[in-house]
Amino acid sequence: MRFQAAEPMSDLLPPTLQFEGTEEGYDNVRYTRCNNNPSQTAVAAHLAALEGTEAALPVASGMAAISSTLLALLEPGAHILIVRGPYGGTHDLVASLLKKWGVTSSAVSPEDGPEQWEALLQPGKTRLFYAEAISNPLCEVYDLAGIAKFAREHKLLSVIDATFASPVNLQPAKLGFDITLHSATKYLNGHSDLIAGVVLGGQELIETIRVTANVLGPAIDPHSCFLLSRGLRTLGLRVEQQNRNALALAQFLSEAGPKVAAVHYPGLKSSKHHKRAAELFTNGGCGGVFSFELAGGVDAAEAFLKRLQLPLVAPSLGGVESLVTRPATTSHAGLTAKERAAAGISDGLIRVAVGVEATGDLLDDFSQALAAVPGAA
Incomplete structure (x- = not known):
């Protein structure tokens, strides 16, 4: 027809x-x-x-x-x-x-x-x-x-x-x-x-x-x-939850013991950037991104990433789902090793971009992933 x-x-x-x-x-x-x-x-x-x-x-x-x-x-x-x-x-x-x-x-x-x-x-x-x-x-x-x-x-x-x-x-x-x-x-x-x-x-x-x-x-x-x-339309609701999730996870890792070598998040009172962040950011909200380094370096970082169940291993940030990545292989892969070192970005650094999942669920997942990483208890 x-x-x-x-x-x-x-x-x-x-x-x-x-x-x-x-x-x-x-x-x-x-x-x-x-x-x-x-x-x-x-x-x-x-x-x-x-x-x-x-x-x-x-x-x-x-x-x-x-x-x-x-x-x-x-x-x-x-x-x-x-x-x-x-x-x-x-x-x-x-x-x-x-x-x-x-x-x-x-x-x-x-x-x-x-x-x-x-x-x-x-x-x-x-x-x-x-x-x-x-x-x-x-x-x-x-x-x-x-x-x-x-x-x-x-x-x-x-x-x-x-x-x-x-x-x-x-x-x-x-x-x-x-x-x-x-x-x-x-x-x-x-x-x-x-x-x-x-x-x-x-x-x-x-x-x-x-x-x-x-x-x-x-x-x-x-x-x-x-x-x-x-x-x-949901920006305020999402960012408020992401602020909470990032702070909770950063605090957990900063208190986790010798397996964690450093945590970078201005929302932590121990951060050298905390005072400035508290003055600049509305209600002290420091965003949904933080980074940390494990004492075991790249091998420990890869073991941790493979063990996580909730976050996806992927670049980007700001979405409703949590993402984790090693910047040396993603966002800063275009820099030479010397340039990354000068900027303080180690190959084992892990960046976390939290989503809006329940805070308790994220804490449980990070806890079990960290427990599986070889190293001192």
């Missing part, structure tokens, strides 16, 4: 967005790749309201947010200050593509302050100070308020990747940061079924970055906007 449509196919398909404006210029065309689809603008407004910024630009991934921002705000020959051992993708961007473009960088440590930062400035070249809310994977906390203040005083742009904190625990705009970045794949979405990112800040800066993003092409599709909007 010959197929015959009941009505013209054009009536069955969603129409291309009709352009009704009078403003000229490519970026004013109503077109999904130009990041002005109604779904894109709706989720952008929601994100800006959460962060307390004038505007937001959702894009196709966290790295799309980072790369679009840095490519838009820097020029050949520019210099930036950047936190030590940033996220692996950020490191690769700065150390490879931007370096080829003539951009240089100077790393700062959590212990550094204005005196050390000022010594690294290159007059006429330094344009930007790049920070992270909580470092990955050692969970270090920098003097974020001091960085924003220093940037203002020296006429630098201040940019922060706030993925690990989420808007529930930190709103960098209130500290004075010009640009906030998130991998929306993580906490903002929270269900491990979406890849997205977002850039947030003042209207003028966001428009500058949007023009560059439109050229690069990392537009987020309308359905992903819907998924992100859905995830945002």
Whole structure:
């Protein structure tokens, strides 16, 4: 039987967005790749309201947010200050593509302050100070308020990747940061079924970055906007439980005895970053990521990971399920062994990104996995 449509196919398909404006210029065309689809603008407004910024630009991934921002705000020959051992993708961007473009960088440590930062400035070249809310994977906390203040005083742009904190625990705009970045794949979405990112800040800066993003092409599709909007509705509930789970597990491991060599989580009172974290983060919530090292090194780490039953051994974070990984083989595999050592990332370091499972169930699972690791009781 010959197929015959009941009505013209054009009536069955969603129409291309009709352009009704009078403003000229490519970026004013109503077109999904130009990041002005109604779904894109709706989720952008929601994100800006959460962060307390004038505007937001959702894009196709966290790295799309980072790369679009840095490519838009820097020029050949520019210099930036950047936190030590940033996220692996950020490191690769700065150390490879931007370096080829003539951009240089100077790393700062959590212990550094204005005196050390000022010594690294290159007059006429330094344009930007790049920070992270909580470092990955050692969970270090920098003097974020001091960085924003220093940037203002020296006429630098201040940019922060706030993925690990989420808007529930930190709103960098209130500290004075010009640009906030998130991998929306993580906490903002929270269900491990979406890849997205977002850039947030003042209207003028966001428009500058949007023009560059439109050229690069990392537009987020309308359905992903819907998924992100859905995830945002439970953000507060999820992050509060993840804060609780991470603190409980970090406390358990810090008290577990000689099998555990170190635990890195600013929520612990024993952490050298605790005081700063308590001052910066809402209600002391330090996020759902922590890391730790076993006394037995890589072999002990692998034995522990294989014994766990609840968490998946996989990269990423911020979802409803718990994940564990060794950063030396995932997020920081792009660094040389020497670079990882300089950043304090041992090959046996385990990063834990907790989900929203029952705290007691996670504690029981970590307890039995640790008991199976060879070593002193």
